[in-house]
Amino acid sequence: MKVTIKKAALGGLAMFGAAVLLAGCAAAPEENGGDEGEARDFLPCMVSDAGGFDDKSFNQLGFEGATRAADELGVELTEVQSDSETDYAPNITSLVDQGCNVIVTVGFALSAATVEAATANPDINFVIIDDAADNDFDGEIDAPNIKPIIFDTAQAAFLAGYAAAAYSKTGVVGTFGGMNFPTVSIFMDGFAQGVEYHNTEKGTAVKVLGWDPAAQDGVFTGGFEANDTARNTAQGLIDQNVDVLLPVGGPIYQSAAAAIREAGREIAMIGVDADFTETDPSVADLMLTSILKGIDVGTYDAVLAAGNDEFDTTPFVGTLENEGVGIAPFHDFESKVPAELQGELDDLKAAIIAGEIEVTSYLAE
Incomplete structure (x- = not known):
């Protein structure tokens, strides 16, 4: 499968060239262990977003993947947490100064700082999650020592929207x-496409609030914090009679959950990145499903490869076909769902993989 980017990206996500993206559709990273008992002079490091x-969600999944790789390599992971966007560049610099051999940065918001650090430190390997590291939009990764880990989550979100x-x-x-940002709106857009497909196939007229596919714009809180703004945003949608809610943006789901519980009626929620039923059992009773990214597997593989001197900057693009994305x-x-629904979703997944159903996104073919 050839992957091309169909629109300019925001916040550091951008177009890959054809050669890069052809490689990006490789199979999902395999879980290969390192050599047992061998002492390594290797320091893996990681910096979160805010x-x-x-x-x-995705910070936690990346951390789990990097930690597992470090454990297998017999080394300690050094991590630093960012509390705001002003921390990104200084945190990366602090890891460079500590002698890190590979630095994993989590999220598109760290793209500019990652590219700057990678350019200044060509002997250090960098991995960036959820960003293409192409800030000048020339179709190439901006530094030869950065591996992007990105996901065509529109495909999985399509299934969640249908459900x-x-x-x-x-x-x-x-x-x-x-x-x-594209890595946020890709969920919302795929979700809306799935709802529309259900309407077409089943003769229903389910409305999607919060995202306008034609305008490629919708309802946003302006940040990724679990706060009153996120809660009020969720409440505004609940007041319009929604009974399924998809909050996209890390901790903002916590505010959505609070608004759902206060509503006093049955409203289901859809998680993103991780299976929220497993990562946060406190909201398990609200979860219809979750839209999954293989962030932990991709990060594990990249860090393990770096520790074994096998680092490869070929981008990993997660799809339904390589099981880099999916639904919980x-x-x-x-x-509570129709008895035939799971079978229909299995058929839809197969049709998307076969190219019989087109799901559009900035990473779509």
Whole structure:
């Protein structure tokens, strides 16, 4: 499969050249252990975005993957948490100064700082999660020592949108995000495409609030913090009769969950990046499903490869085909969704992989 980027990216995400992206559709990283018992002079390091390593989402998944690789290599992971965007560059610099051999940066917001540090330190390997590291939009990674780990989550979000439409009793579902970056809006757009496909196939008329596919814009909180703004944003959608809600942006789901519980009626939530039923059992009773990224596997593989002197900067692009993206089981909602739904989702997944159903995104073919 050839992957091309169809629109200019924001916040550091940008177009890959054809040669880069052809390589980007390799199989999902395999879990290969390092040599046992061998002492290594190797220091893996990691810096979070403002969501922190306990965000129950993509920072946490990246941390788990890097930690597992470090454990297998017999070394300690050095990590530093960012509390705001002003911490990004100084935190990366501090890791460079500590002699890190590979530095993993988490999130598109760290793209500019990552590229600057990688350019200034060509002997250090860098891995960036959720960004293409092409800030000048010339179709190439901006430094030869950066490996991007990115995901065509629109494919998985399509399945979640279809499931949301099948589950909805009010005929209204909603979504909102932290900021309108491609790695956020790709969830929202794929979700809306899935709802529309259900409407077309089933003759339903489920509405999607919070995202306008034509305008490629929607409802955003302006940040990724679990705060009153996020809660009020969720409440605004709940007040419009949504009964399925997709919050996209790390910890903002916590505010959405609080608003759902206060609403006093049955509203399902869809998680992003990780299976929230497993990473945050406190919201398990609200979770219809989660849209998954293999962040932990991709990060594990990249750090392990660096520790074994096998670092490869070929971008990893997660898709349904290579199992880099997917959706979680229905868990507590298994008895609440239509009995035929799982079979329909399996068929849809196969059709997307085969190219029979087109799911558009900035990473789409």
